[in-house]
Amino acid sequence: RSYTPAVALPFSGGGWDPSLAVAPDGTLYAALMKTAGHRTYPRIEVSHNYGATFTIERSLRPARPHNWGDAEYLAVSRNGTLYVAWGYGPSNSEVKWRCSSNGSCWAYRGDVNVVVQRSTDEAKTFTRRSVVSTGYPDGGADEGDVTVAPDGAVDVLYQGYHVVNRKTLRLARGHEYFTTSADGGKKWSAPVKGGAAAGPMTINEWWNDGSVGDDFGGGGEATGDSR
Numbered sequence: 001r002s003y004t005p006a007v008a009l010p011f012s013g014g015g016w017d018p019s020l021a022v023a024p025d026g027t028l029y030a031a032l033m034k035t036a037g038h039r040t041y042p043r044i045e046v047s048h049n050y051g052a053t054f055t056i057e058r059s060l061r062p063a064r065p066h067n068w069g070d071a072e073y074l075a076v077s078r079n080g081t082l083y084v085a086w087g088y089g090p091s092n093s094e095v096k097w098r099c100s101s102n103g104s105c106w107a108y109r110g111d112v113n114v115v116v117q118r119s120t121d122e123a124k125t126f127t128r129r130s131v132v133s134t135g136y137p138d139g140g141a142d143e144g145d146v147t148v149a150p151d152g153a154v155d156v157l158y159q160g161y162h163v164v165n166r167k168t169l170r171l172a173r174g175h176e177y178f179t180t181s182a183d184g185g186k187k188w189s190a191p192v193k194g195g196a197a198a199g200p201m202t203i204n205e206w207w208n209d210g211s212v213g214d215d216f217g218g219g220g221e222a223t224g225d226s227r
Contacts, residue, residue, distance in 0.1 A: 007051070009030055009032070009045055009054065010045070010053075010054055010056075011043060011045060011054070011056045012032055012045075014034060014035075015032035015033060015034045015043065016032060016033050016034075017032060017033045017070065017071045017072060018030065018031065018032045019031050019032075019072055019073050019074045020074065021074035021075055021076045021082070022076065023076045023080050023082070024076070024078060024079075024080060025080060026048075026050070027046065027047070027048060027080070027122060028046070028047040028048075028050060028051055029044060029045070029046060029074055029076070029082060029123065030044075030045040030047070030051075030054065031043065031044050031045070031072050031074050031084065032045075032072070033069060033070055033071070033072055033086070035069075037061075037065065038065035038066050039061055039062050039065050039066075039067060039069075040067060040068065040069035040070070040092065041058075041060045041061050041062055041067075041069050041086075042060050042069070042072035042084055042086050043056060043057075043058060043060075044056070044057045044059070044060065044082075044084070044123040045057075046122055046123055057122075057123040057124060059119070059123060059124060059125050059126050060084065060086075060117060060126055062088075064090065066091065066092050066093065067088065067089060067090055067091070067092055068087070068088065068089035068090075068091065068092040068094075068095045068110065068111065068112065069086060069087060069088055069089075070086070070087040070142065070143070071086060071087050071142060071143040071144075072084055072085065072086035072087075073085045073086070073143075073144065073145045073146050074146070075146045075147050075148045075154075076148065077148040077152055077154075078148075078150070078152070079152075080120070080122075081118055081119070081120050081148075081184070082118065082119045082120075082122070082123055083116060083117075083118050083146050083148060083154055083185065084116065084117050084118070084119075084126070084146075085114060085115070085116045085132065085144045085145065085146035085156055085158075086114070086115060086144075087112055087113070087114055087115075087141075087142045087143055087144070088112075088113055088114075088115045088129060089110060089111040089112045089113060089137065090111055090137050091111055094109070094110045094111045094169060095107050095109070095110030095111070095112065096108060096109045096110060098204075106203070106204065107142070107171070108170065108171055108203055109165075109168055109169045109170045109171055110169050110171070111137050111138045111169060112139065112140060112141060112142050112171075113131055113132075113133050113135075113136050113137060113138075113139040113141050114131075114132045114133045114139070114141045114142065114143070114144035114156065114158040115129040115130060115131050115132060116129075116130050116132055116144075116146060116154070116156065116181075116185045117129055117130065117185075118184060118185050127185070130181075130185045130186060130188075132144055132156050132158060132179060132188055133158055133160055133177070133191070134160075134191060135163065138163055138166065138169055139160070139163075140160055140161040140162060140163040140171050140174070141158050141159060141160045141161070141177075142158070142159050142161075143158065143159050143210065144156045144157065144158030144159070145157050145158075145210055145211050145212045146212075147212050147213055152182075152184075153180050153181065153182055154180065154181045154184065154185050155178070155179075155180045155212055156178070156179050156180070156181075156188075156212070157176055157177070157178050157194065157210045157211070157212035158176070158177055158179075158191075158210070159174055159175075159176060159177075159201065159210055160174050160175060160176075160177045160191070161173070161174035161201075161203065162174060171203055172203055173200035173201065173202060173203070174200060174201045174203070175193045175194065175195065175196060175200055175201065176193070176194040176195055176201075176210045177191035177192065177193055177194065178191065178192045178194050178212070179191045179192070
């Protein structure tokens with residue numbers, strides 16, 4: 001019914017694609033994508049006082065520079081483990097863009113993939129990148145939403161596009177794909193195409209089209225676009 005006045009996150013200048021998650025103990029995680037030092041990766045901001053103050057963790061910073069990165073999503077399990085799903089590619093120079101005159105931009109070729117990392121110490125350290133989508137490093141996948149089921153299973157819904165030329169990495173029609181992990185994101189089930197009856201997504205509707213959630217009964221729901 002009402003909200004407090006909006007307050008800018010203290011380290012968010014130049015960032016994009018914000019996301020939010022709250023741990024069972026009340027720890028607040030706010031994340032956004034940023035480019036710094038020729039590296040693009042999620043910055044995690046952590047608050048223990050309901051957003052009054054934040055500290056920033058840069059533990060997701062890739063070792064190699066000049067990577068592609070985009071669209072991070074957060075989820076926290078019942079035991080407090082933090083999961084981050086984000087778009088990652090080894091070479092930003094391979095990602096090529098088109099832009100709408102009245103909207104956002106999208107990639108029509110490139111080495112794009114979806115990865116997940118987890119932290120058990122409030123974002124101080126993370127596991128190595130676990131590749132969720134198939135075909136790494138040229139998987140044709142971007143934006144992957146993540147959620148954790150009551151039984152601890154980690155579920156990801158990601159956009160996967162068809163790589164029609166392996167030399168140029170040109171991308172075409174795609175679908176939403178669902179995959180799950182029973183071991184905290186180390187291994188992933190074979191991806192299942194979602195909403196296939198609705199038809200494929202065109203390459204011109206690239207960004208932030210899917211969302212996934214788990215209900216309290218162990219089931220799940222997902223949304224996505226099609227054209």
